[in-house]
Amino acid sequence: MALKGLDIFKLTPKTNCKECNQPTCMAFAMKVASGAIALTDCPHMSAAALDKFASATEPPMKTIEIGAGECPYKLGGETVLLRHDKTLVNSNLYGICISAAMPDAAIEELLANMAKIDYERIGARMYVECVYVQCSSDAVRSAEVAVKAMASGRVLVLECADPAIANSVLGATKDAKPVLCGANATNWEAMNAVAKSADVVLGVSGADLNQLHETVEKLEAAGNKKLILDLGTLSIKDAFANAVEIRRAALKDGDRTFGYPSIVNLAALAPGDLVMQAALASIFTLRYGSIIVMERIGYAEALPLFGLRQNIYTDPQKPMRVTPGLYPIGGANENSVCCLTVDFALSYFIVSGEIERSRVPVNLLIPDAGGYSVLTAWAAGKLSASSIAKFIQEFEIDKKIKNHTLILPGKVAVLKGDLEANLPDWKIVVGPNEAIQLVKFLSTIN
């Protein structure tokens, strides 16, 4: 529960010393309550008061870090169940599954195919972040496969319920900060010792939510708060119910025991069925899966899933934006016409999609328009004749492109006159109102 302003006021020395740069202790307390400043800004706060504050403001869901070096990822730390309530903060990860029981050739092929998925989408790198390794009863082989997987540079997730084997596999891989999945109601003590000595995050499972809850409580009592909850492989229905129940308990009902990220292995829930796995991955991306493991991820799976994740993990208060600049489409060169739209990602996607469909080479110009749609940007003064002229000058478009034909969105046809004045050596053409009419429009322009 968050503390109220008056509760915080009671913790202050009440001397109005102004050392916190606030006029009174009361003003200070109110600002802390609203989250504007930190409690530590008051130099006279007692250790006991800070302690009390820390436990009262502890987030309902812990943030867990996994992976090392170039790729540490944060999981969890969510404060709301649905994106529109505030925003989702730490996006889920996707992984592929390999097993120590597989022959080397199969493992190498899976890893090589995974490495092929590496592309950029709206300014972010899209790739598979995790490799899930199922260990076998052969410790040497398990370690060998884990090391092979580690070499891919992705976060390693080890599935191993045998403490001795886990210990020897971690001996070779612990520096990469993998996740060790395998603690349960019977082996939790030994697994906890292994995870703690290697300083890695421990994955916990249970036959049902009761058992999982009890095991987590025992692990927390033993001092381990670096945990991930396994949603289980009993059935699709069961895993989905667990995902929702766990997150709802943590965020809605204040059950801190379940305030941890989750992991779900779809390769075990729908073996051999990659379309079903993709459907499930979609559901768990929206509802509370933190690490989502599939048998494999090719472009057919990556394109929709990574796009979905990028959409969902955006702040609803901030529109998704593309970087302003010159985007040649359909093999456009310096002799192709220029088309202008705004940096609102949705506008960019729709317009660029229609241009591609038209098969007419076009240089798409994206000025900085505050991330708004065309009409909103115009109304807010973020898209004007002078801002467009400034953009053309800044990005040296008139030097880069010889064809000085500029197609303006039909909705801002009103800018034509001013633009002609601002850009005397350009031919300004008013385009269609809607992107959907672009194909027809572009077919007539050449």
Place this chain on the structure above:
Amino acid sequence: MPFIKKTRTSKPLGAVTIGTGERAATLGGGNTLPLYFFDAQTSHPPVVGIEVTESAWDVAELPLLAKAYEGAATLSERVVRAANMKGVDFVCLRLEGADPGGANLPVGECVKLAQEAAAACGKPLCVAGCRSAEKDVELFKALAPALQGQNVLFLSAKEENYKTIGAATVLAYGHKLAGESSVDINLAKQLNVLMTQLGIPKESIVMNLGSAAVGYGFEYLSSTMDRVKSAALEQDDTMLQMPVITQIATETWAVKESMASQADMPEWGDLEQRGIQMETVTAAACLVSGTDAVILRHPVAVDKIAALVAALI
């Protein structure tokens, strides 16, 4: 300490039945958040529709889709084929060619096609118009009497044409009607209010909240549906309790992930697999956000989405 499971129930949302007798399907009527069947037993899971257009699909690079419709030359044959595919609850005949900007098929011809399809189809029917709101008015006005007694769902009326379409389809012939708004909870509610004020009973209204493919502004659709379902279940907002229908295929098969040929994008691999996954992932994401009926195109996607819903019950 064991985990304490809280019971969470709310009263069932509005349901709309389309089709007649044994050939009927019910949209909506759930009493839990989308797909949360562990909260309360449901007799109203989401339903899956398959779309057919008056012209056959372009199946270049889509061998599975081609095989599914192989030898089905006429619209009736394709409708029968679609209706009998695994997982199909209803068929959506989309009269794409009526669009004045496209083939501009005359209304009379569309009526003939729809009657043929309805006669052949053993499943409930949904008729979707074209991209032109004006043409849809003409089309639906002529279709409603022609399909009388079949309890068809018309997709969709918009703010600019709901009066004429509502009167011609629901009030005059007792069909069902979807109101289309553009991904905005307030616009959706406003249209529902307007339609009920016209005298259309709530039991005849379905919401079409708009559509998007994953990766293409899907967050707006997902958050709008999240909010609609929260308002319907938790705040008992009767003007947002109508079932939600979403056209998935029209969006997902129009993005480059499902259109770029393998020759153009060799590293992306098989086109059909990409199209299926794009459609499946989008449909699953819509279902968990709040769609009560999805309209898909590819038989593999239809089968898997129906299996997914079955696995969650």
